Amino acid sequence: MKINGSQIVIECLVEQGVDTVFGYPGGNILNIYDALYKNSDRITHILTAHEQAAAHAADGYARTTGKVGVCMATSGPGATNLVTGIATAYMDSSPVVAITCNVATFLLGKDTFQEIDITGVTLPITKHNFIVKDVKDLARTIREAFLIAKSGRPGPVLVDIPKDVTAAVCDFEPLPNGDDGSAALVAENSNFNRVMTVAVPTDDEIRRAADIINKAERPIIYAGGGVKLSCAEKELLAFAEKAQIPVSESLMGRDVFPASHPLCTWMVGMHGTRASNMGITESDLVLALGSRFSDRVIGDPDKFASGATVFHIDIDPAEVNKNIKTDGCLVGDIKAILQRLLPLVEKRERKDWLSKIDAWKKEVPKSYSVVKADSVNPKFMLETVHKIAGDDAFVTTEVGQHQMWTAQFYPFMKERTFVTSGGLGTMGFGTGAAMGIQVGNPGRRVVHIAGDGSFRMNCNELCTIARYNLPIVIVLVNNGTLGNVRVWQKLFYESRFSHTTLDFGPDWKKLADAYGVGYVHAGNNDEFEAAFGEAFRAGRPFIVDTRVDIDEMILPMAIPGKPIDQQMME
Known part of the structure; x- marks a missing residue:
């Protein structure tokens, strides 16, 4: 025709x-x-x-x-x-x-x-x-x-x-x-060079990889976004449980392993947990799955897992030996590779190694439990969102402190529920992403965690959210500053807060009213729990304007360029 x-x-x-x-x-x-x-x-x-x-x-x-x-x-x-x-x-x-x-x-x-x-x-x-x-x-x-x-x-x-x-x-x-x-x-197109042909490791390569894993006494998995892209979450869980290997996660991999699982050590890197950073530092095998060894993960590349064998599994051969020299690799689909490795990996207990991991899990900053009368504690905020929204809710973020707090504190239990800009770090990403997620998944809810600095870049999309009546709850983390940049100015620029203070509006309630979006303010922990509950149950677009202290920091924090085990805890 x-x-x-x-x-x-x-x-x-x-x-x-x-x-x-x-x-x-x-x-x-x-x-x-x-x-x-x-x-x-x-x-x-x-x-x-x-x-x-x-x-x-x-x-x-x-x-x-x-x-x-x-x-x-x-x-x-x-x-x-x-x-x-x-x-x-x-x-x-x-x-x-x-x-x-x-x-x-x-x-x-x-x-x-x-x-x-x-x-x-x-x-x-x-x-x-x-x-x-x-x-x-x-x-x-x-x-x-x-x-x-x-x-x-x-x-x-x-x-x-x-x-x-x-x-x-x-x-x-x-x-x-x-x-x-x-x-x-x-x-x-027999020479279809525009399409990446997925490599398939040989049986010998799989056996050699299994042998390396079986010989390790203190292994740790470093799981990245490639696990999610491969839909290999169930294979990762079965693999980790059989071999009793703790699982650390990159920012992009924060939802690939159940947060409440005893083997989960949560995020690794600059703002990673003590358990993840020390686990990698003290390990004798780092098994990297679908991760690219970002600078925000490895810190000083010469000191990253310096006493360990680093074994990399990835679909893209260009990622192997790009940022960290590895001791071995398998190039191919992670899901298929884990399925082939699982029968060859020995069942282990690793009591001593897991005891060390559990001890490191208890090393957390005191700020996690600080309660203030005039602001909301970030840890409390994220745990409350999960308590009310549940495991099925999708969580999006913009980029900044609120993004790191979400990665640090939100207990992701289901795959593909965390969406954030990892590689580019795009302020303004999350609101658009939340809209696409809600349109694509109309039977589920989306909670968008947005810093006030990022939200200024895309708050015009409230008209889209309102027009299509997308029931997105925006938790506006309102600390009156570009928080992540302010912390660096405080630590490395003698507190010269050059153009990072946001004390000039807008009036978020008036903006919400202008677009026909619900609004509620939360000035402390008790108010936040009530406010978020009201917004989530409303089933329509809503902003929860959440007051967070301007000097709240992301802790732990590894100093850029330093080994990741050298973390500021307070």
């Missing part, structure tokens, strides 16, 4: 199982938006207040549904407004397809109004990107984009379509019902 490029986009999205897209219209993408209007019974469009939020929403949708997230924007500034969201998805390996529409092909390269080389701009922050200059290539390109986004180590792909291509007509051959075209694309 003959259809135009805009309808081809719709047909290809439907083939790929897309039911929702996030975006913002503009002149050069109008043809696609007209097609969305005509096909509103097949694809839902969520209009955000800003294109960046559309990218973050697609990202949050992808991280929690297991599907590829889709966002759309017009040319020029519309496309560039997606860039931060695309980069965030790239750093955290999230499968997103971004569709932009450029000026007509005959106007490219002429500094045309709202023209930009968005494929050039996004080249370093996408798995791959395309500009489609012939409508005959459009269907194949979109199908290829989805295959690339979700294959191997996931990541974002951008497809830029000039306006005249969206209007041009050509023959379109739909795929067989239920087929996304992946098999045909791979079959036609």
